[in-house]
Amino acid sequence: MTSNTKFMSTVATGAAALAIMGSVSMAMAADYPSKPITLVAPYGAGGASDMASRTMASVLPSYLGQPVMVVNRTGAGGVTGSAYVSKSKPDGYTLLLARIGSQTVSPAMKKNIPYKYDDFTMLGVIELNPVICATASSKPYKSMKEFIAAVKANPGTMSFSSAGVGSMLHVAVPLVLKLMGVPNPKDAMNHIPYKGGGAAATAAVGGHVDLVCTNSSALTSHIAGGKLRPLMITTKERQAVAKEAPTARELGFPEVEVLIGWSGIYGPPNMDPKIAAKIRGALQKVKKDKAWNKFTKALGSVPYILDGPSTKKFVDDQFGAFSTLVKELDMIIE
Amino acid sequence: MIENLSIAFQLFATFDNVAFLFVGVLVGCIVGAIPGMTATMGVALTLPFTFYLPPVTGILLLIGVYKGGIYGGSIPAILIKTPGTPAAACTVLDGFPLAQKGQANKALHMALYSSCFADFVSNIALIFFTGFIASFALKFGPPEFFALILFSLTIIAGVAGDNLARGLIAACFGLLLATVGLDLIYGTERMIFGETELMGGVKFIPVLIGLFALPEIIDHFTRKLETHKKFAGLGDEGVTMAEWKRCFKSVVRGSFIGVIMGAIPGIGGAPSAFLSYSEAKRTSPNADNFGKGELEGIAAAEAGNNGVCGATMIPLLALGVPGDVITAVILGAFMIHGLQPGPILFEQNITIVYAIFMGIMLSSMYLLVVGKVGIRFFARISDVPNSFLYPIVLVLCVFGCYAVGNTMFDLMVMFLMGLIGYFMLKFNVPAAPFLIAFILGPLLEDSFRQSLQLSRGSFDIFLRNPICWVFLSLAILSVVMIIRRNIKLKKDKGLAAMILE
Known part of the structure; x- marks a missing residue:
């Protein structure tokens, strides 16, 4: 065999292999899904994102025709699980429950994480989580105005809890302080990081910190039980879960509305458009699913399923806003 | 009250509730007994089923899995030195030596009885002292937490075995x-x-x-064939009344330690089991036998971890604050059904609360029944010769470890730790202090730094209230006693050497 024929045979084999792979991937798109799908929840069991993924996984199979398994891959504030999905095969069998913290705040704040905010196929936002700022009922602050006045009067002495460095809760308070005109907002209050949003909320309930700004779902039972006093909510209208909480808009700070939590479904980058379209189509059907809507509302979230382009715009806008704010606040972690 | 109770009873006494609770306990025991499949995983996997069940039924199903899972972990801990769930790590210390002596049956029964007893105490605490305990638990901020964990670290001395220095070295590596x-x-x-x-x-x-598991397996297969231990056999001795009486004090103490540790959010079953164990060792007349197959050690460890089970529900029901990951999942189940745990639940849905209490009491009984039958079934494992058993255990370990995080990386960590563990075994370095330091280290560091962050660097915060004072004094007292005991031991040894000369 000459080197030429050798070369040709190699090319032929390669071409055949490519053809087979191509037909497989085409067949894959047509058959999709032909086996169970894994939905990676990047935070621990029992948290808001875990609940969002499990409620979604309980209804999605009716519209996709295959079981959806939730797998918690936790660590580093959602970064570990997100990095795993961004590096997975884009075959539609590994999806991510995307969150504001791991998908916009962390990429905006941390230079050292192994993915960019858009290193994913954004399949759809599924729900919004209104953010409530609250203080323990035992604290003297009756309103956001009083609270801000106290912070201004005692710079650096009051404290807030967060779910860890780079979490939404971490950025939320300096952001609110900045938009409400507190000088030197990054250091005006003391940041006390906890491991997870639940622990951060508990710290506020126990009065160990002065303020927490987090998902309403983590706070509603404490508000209803009289342990926490809500000072502000970031939705456009007041919400039934905390009627007494004025909106940021009512307080005269509509810019604070950028602070709204969300969950979405993401896939690895460069997914086959046909597979992505199938998942997006299924999500649009979930939008009308009674059980899912009921579960989501019961968890204190707002059902909010967006199509592909709207999701991209929503996330781009939020990431842009956060990047700017984090830079201005000098909160970037190298 | 009476009226509420009778409505609650009607709500509770349905076939579905009674049946699902039983299924829960059964599933929990099985999941807990498989190495690597933790109680947490069992509860998380059961959660979606509860979406479509009535609230009481669904929540009881989860509680059943929870309680069964924590108990189930003790079975492989005793039989094959592999804790099925983290909370059972302490049970290994005396459970496995007993099984090697051919007393697995006794060990398993002791674990079951002390688990059920502690479970029962925990339930009582949940039903009658919820409000009181919850408000106490909420007082634990970072400095109080730090004092408690610092005190808990002194248990390293209790599980270090004969050589305190080696134990301390192991603990340092755990912290690192x-x-x-x-x-x-x-x-x-x-x-x-x-x-x-x-x-x-x-x-x-x-x-x-x-x-824990791998060093034993490596050790087995690196020995010459002739020296392989034949299976130890189950032994048909159960726990005698005299033995139960002897261990009873430790069971009661362990139950209370479990209740307190369970009610404080964020600690969990493993530290509680170790604390109960080391307290039992400190006060027991058989202290020297701990770690070598002491029944009281199993009793204390299992009482400590099951005592947590009902108590973690205290902050959950009273305040809506989950005490650990498992109760966080149960909180989700409440919310899915439109129920908000916390004071509101007691005002608006008191009948549901009572119905759950009734189910919780029943779950302790189920645990006893399922455990009794289960022991007979699982115990056959002891009849399998180790040469056949260990490869199966290895497969289960690999499977369980992978299932936790779905990553090969965890497997590499497991095998690497296995090698390290093997050398620790060979050089007589105890593994328990390493593990405790590894569990408590992050809690200690986090609470220490959170405290200093709160106080802006002033150490006064660590003395801010009586809770801190009490635990810090206890920590100092423990250290002093450990030093004194070791000096005395050295003197005794010196004396013995002199007499021998």
């Missing part, structure tokens, strides 16, 4: 391993070496399995 990951306050990387998987720190289950 616990520092891997992102720094809590600044988010900087610590000993990650560019590996994304390490950002969240070294995971617990791979370390646990690697440290």
Whole structure:
């Protein structure tokens, strides 16, 4: 065999292999899904994102025709699980429950994480989580105005809890302080990081910190039980879960509305458009699913399923806003 | 009250509730008994089924899995030195030596009885003292937490075996391993070496399995064939009344330790079991036998971890604050059904609360029944010769470890820890202090730094209230007693040597 024929045979084999792979991937798109799908929840069991993924996984199979398994891959504030999905095969069998913290705040704040905010196929936002700022009922602050006045009067002495460095809760308070005109907002209050949003909320309930700004779902039972006093909510209208909480808009700070939590479904980058379209189509059907809507509302979230382009715009806008704010606040972690 | 109770009883006494609770306990025991499949995983996997069940039925199903899972972990801990769930790590210390002596049956029964008893005490605490305990638990801020964990660290001395120095060295390595990951306050990387998987720190289950189960297996297969131990056999002795009486004090103490540790959010079953164990050792007349197959050690450890089970529900029901990951999942189940745990639940849905209490009491009884039958079934494992058993255990370990995080990285950690554990075994370095330090290290560091962050660097915060004072004094007292005992031991040994000369 000459080197030429050798070369040709190699090319032929390669071409055949490519053809087979191509037909497989085409067949894959047509058959999709032909086996169970894994939905990676990047935070621990029992948290808001875990609940969002499990409620979604309980209804999605009716519209996709295959079981959806939730797998918690936790660590580093959602970064570990997100990095795993961004590096997975884009075959539609590994999806991510995307969150504001791991998908916009962390990429905006941390230079050292192994993915960019858009290193994913954004399949759809599924729900919004209104953010409530609250203080323990035992604290003297009756309103956001009083609270801000106290912070201004005692710079650096009051404290807030967060779910860890780079979490939404971490950025939320300096952001609110900045938009409400507190000088030197990054250091005006003391940041006390906890491991997870639940622990951060508990710290506020126990009065160990002065303020927490987090998902309403983590706070509603404490508000209803009289342990926490809500000072502000970031939705456009007041919400039934905390009627007494004025909106940021009512307080005269509509810019604070950028602070709204969300969950979405993401896939690895460069997914086959046909597979992505199938998942997006299924999500649009979930939008009308009674059980899912009921579960989501019961968890204190707002059902909010967006199509592909709207999701991209929503996330781009939020990431842009956060990047700017984090830079201005000098909160970037190298 | 009476009217509420009778409505609650009607709500509770349905076939579905009674049946699902039983299924829950059964499933929990099985999941807990498989190495690596933790009670947490069992509860999380059961959760979606509860979406479509009535609230009481669904929540009871989860509670059943929870209680069964925590108990189930003790079975492989005793039989094959592999804790099925982290909370059972302490049960290994005396359970496995007893099984090797051919007294597995006794050990398993002791674990069951003390688990059920502690479970019962925990339930009583939940039903009658919820409000009181919950408000106490909420007082634990970072400085109080720090004092409690510092005191808990002194249990290292209790599980260090004969050589305190080796135990301390092991503990230091445990602390060191616990520092891997992102720094809590600044988010900087610590000993990650560019590996994304390490950002969240070294995971617990791979370390646990690697440290306990693998060294035993490696040790078995590196020995000559002739020296292989034949299976020890189950032994048909149960627990005698005299033995139960002897251990009863430790069971009661362990139950109370479990209740307190369970009610404080964020601690969990493993530290509670170790604390109960070391307290039992400190006060027992058989202290020297601990770690070598002491029945009281199993009793204390199992009472400590099952005592947590009902108590973690205290902050959940009273305040809506979950005490651990499992109760966080149960909180989700409440919310899915439109129920808000906390004072509101007691005002608006008191009948549901009562119905759940009734189910919880029944779950303790189920645990006894399922455990009794289960022991007979699981115990056959002791009849399998080790040469056949260990390969199966190895497969289960690999499977369980992979299932936790779905990553090969965890498997590498497990095997590496297995090798380290093997050398620790060979050089007589105890594994328990390593594990305790690894569990408590992050809690200690986090609470220490949170405290200083709160006080802006002033150490006065650690003395801010009586809770801190009490635990710090206890910690100092423990250290003084440990030193005194060791000096005395040395003197005794010196004396013995002199007499021998």
